[in-house]
Amino acid sequence: MEMLLQIIGLIALIAGTLFSILGILGMLRLPDVYTRLHATGKVSVFGAVLLLVAGISLTPLSLGKGLVLIALLLLSAPAVSHAIASAAYRTGIPMKSNYPDELRKHLPKKK
Amino acid sequence: MLNLLNFVIWAVLIIHVGMLLVCVWRVWRGENIIDRLIGLDITSTLVLIILILIAIIEGNSIYFDVAIGLTALSAISTIAMAKYIADQRMF
Numbered sequence: 001m002e003m004l005l006q007i008i009g010l011i012a013l014i015a016g017t018l019f020s021i022l023g024i025l026g027m028l029r030l031p032d033v034y035t036r037l038h039a040t041g042k043v044s045v046f047g048a049v050l051l052l053v054a055g056i057s058l059t060p061l062s063l064g065k066g067l068v069l070i071a072l073l074l075l076s077a078p079a080v081s082h083a084i085a086s087a088a089y090r091t092g093i094p095m096k097s098n099y100p101d102e103l104r105k106h107l108p109k110k111k
Numbered sequence: 112m113l114n115l116l117n118f119v120i121w122a123v124l125i126i127h128v129g130m131l132l133v134c135v136w137r138v139w140r141g142e143n144i145i146d147r148l149i150g151l152d153i154t155s156t157l158v159l160i161i162l163i164l165i166a167i168i169e170g171n172s173i174y175f176d177v178a179i180g181l182t183a184l185s186a187i188s189t190i191a192m193a194k195y196i197a198d199q200r201m202f
Contacts, residue, residue: 044156055163062172076186087197088145
């Protein structure tokens with residue numbers, strides 16, 4: 001049982017670290033605010049949740065707190081990403097590629 | 112097994128501290144204000160991960176409570192900052 005928990009913790013640690021490295025690399029290399037936001041969402045969902053699974057399986061007396069923290073992260077991380085993307089669109093930060101902008105005609109006119 | 116686990120935990124801690132330095136540099140030298148806000152949000156997530164790693168190393172689950180408070184406060188503060196940037200006023 002102890003051995004199984006340690007193996008689960010080891011796999012979760014390595015997988016979460018790989019997701020975090022990919023997210024930070026995307027934040028440094030991608031060309032646009034929106035695509036960078038898409039990359040950093042991976043850190044706050046997959047990286048943090050997998051590290052929390054490792055923490056639950058390796059730390060004694062942490063199951064309840066860990067599950068509360070996982071639920072809080074899964075609720076708050078998409079809301080935060082959506083708020084930042086909405087703020088970026090409303091302040092008029094341009095996109096790198098010129099796809100047609102479907103959202104513009106549904107918003108009230110500025111100025 | 113325990114030896115390997117110890118090594119992996121310390122390596123993961125060092126990697127995450129390095130990524131935290133990268134994010135702080137990103138907040139310092141961002142291209143625009145939204146970029147700096149993204150850096151701030153990801154910094155709080157990395158501090159959460161480092162707290163969990165410290166809890167694993169110490170074998171003490173009191174650091175999870177600190178992480179719960181940090182997560183709630185960082186989510187609310189980032190949403191408030193995004194609303195302030197979008198509307199140029201708070202309420």
